[in-house]
Amino acid sequence: MHSIEQLQSLVNKAINDTKYTEEPAELYEPISYLMQLGGKRMRPVLVLVSTELFGGQVEKALDAAIGIEIFHNFTLMHDDIMDKAPIRRGKATVHVKWNESAAILSGDVMFVEAYKLMIKVEDSILRDVLAIFSDTASGVCQGQQADMNFESRNDVSLAEYLEMIRQKTAVLLAGSMQIGALIGGAAKDQAELLYEFGENLGLAFQLQDDILDVYGDPEKFGKQVGGDILSNKKTFMLIKAKELATGNIADELNQWIETNDNPTAKVEAITNIYNQLKVRKLAESVMEDYVQTALYALDKIEVKSDKKNLLRGFAEQLLIREQ
Incomplete structure (x- = not known):
């Protein structure tokens, strides 16, 4: 089997070799820009690892893997518009560098390009693969809509939040x-x-993302740290803090949620409340539970242990993100 690094190199080479020469340039340049911003390429690598796990050849899975990565970046392009995010992987987001209309249309093209790559799988599995991909795409959109709905609600439960991130984030890894x-x-x-x-x-990965949004180093995290706090985003951290906070702490938390007059002070104050309530440790505990459940499912797969060890190692690498 290939190493994770080798598979990442294969994916990056395939992405770098893909040239969008169609006109108008304003439609295709944002695609190349976003795809070249990098990242760990975890989703396409997972496609390739999963293929090799059962004795398949990565060359037969490469088109589908790149299709998954294009679809993923399409969702990021549109999410950044909806979240009004200024930074993606340490660089200006597409809607900031160009404009919202360009980002919407380029994202639409990316969705089509993803399907064009996905249909290159062998005919014997084409229906199953497209069914999985279509269900995955619908799930991601449903999760994003739920996330947007949460913006106008103050009663979001942890169960609702976990279902939302399952759809928005987890189903794409799984698919x-x-x-x-x-x-x-x-x-x-x-x-x-x-x-x-x-x-x-x-x-588990999304819970780690919630934690890093508060405690990560922006240079290493690649996104605006404290962005979730400033937007009052319903994350595990905020929902759990509201659940646990009482008395003066609850009053202080609610006051900061209702103001954005001093962004720096708001991030610092709410982070201090999280520290007081030990919310980070609670999030890390739940995250670890999901990791263990994932590894239990991996143990039941009927392939040689050495092949599963590679995937186990990727899981551990995935969750050790620099802070």
């Missing part, structure tokens, strides 16, 4: 792995176990 498994020749029940692994890993 990537299930598609890769089918390309590799896995039986459907084995591919479903890999889906379970990816889903729980995705939940």
